[in-house]
Structure formats: C-alpha cells, structure tokens
Amino acid sequence: MAKVYIFICAIIIIFSLFISITNCIERLPCEKDWDCPRDLCLLPDIPRCMHQMCGCTLPKEAIKIASKKKKTEAIKVN
Numbered sequence: 001m002a003k004v005y006i007f008i009c010a011i012i013i014i015f016s017l018f019i020s021i022t023n024c025i026e027r028l029p030c031e032k033d034w035d036c037p038r039d040l041c042l043l044p045d046i047p048r049c050m051h052q053m054c055g056c057t058l059p060k061e062a063i064k065i066a067s068k069k070k071k072t073e074a075i076k077v078n
Contacts, residue, residue: 029053
C-alpha cells in the first residue's frame with residue numbers, strides 16, 4: 001500500500017513539473033510577422049504572427065511542396 005502511495009506521489013510530481021515547464025513558454029504579442037524574434041523557431045519553421053501572438057509555421061514553399069507530394073501520391077494510388 002505504501003508503494004502505491006509513493007508511486008502516485010511521484011506521478012503527481014512529474015506531471016506538475018511537466019505542466020510548469022510547458023506553461024513557462026512565453027507567448028509574445030505581435031502585430032506583424034517582423035515583430036516575432038527570428039530565434040523563436042527551429043528550422044525549417046519560421047516565426048509568424050498568428051492571432052496577434054507569435055508562433056512557428058512552415059514556410060509557404062514547404063507547404064506547397066508537401067501539397068504537391070500529396071497530390072502525386074493520390075494520383076499514383078488511383
């Protein structure tokens with residue numbers, strides 16, 4: 001019984017640490033894309049202003065390439 005209690009306490013501590021780490025990521029307000037810092041995202045993502053908050057998205061070129069790949073794969077399947 002004591003081992004179950006210790007296990008539950010350990011799980012609670014781990015989850016609370018995880019939640020506190022994910023909540024400490026600062027949301028940066030913005031008006032335009034250039035308001036977001038360049039080092040916000042890992043490559044190939046780029047910083048963009050979305051709903052007046054900085055976030056990371058794929059560049060338009062990468063999205064176009066991915067959509068072309070999906071179209072060609074759909075044609076091959078048919």
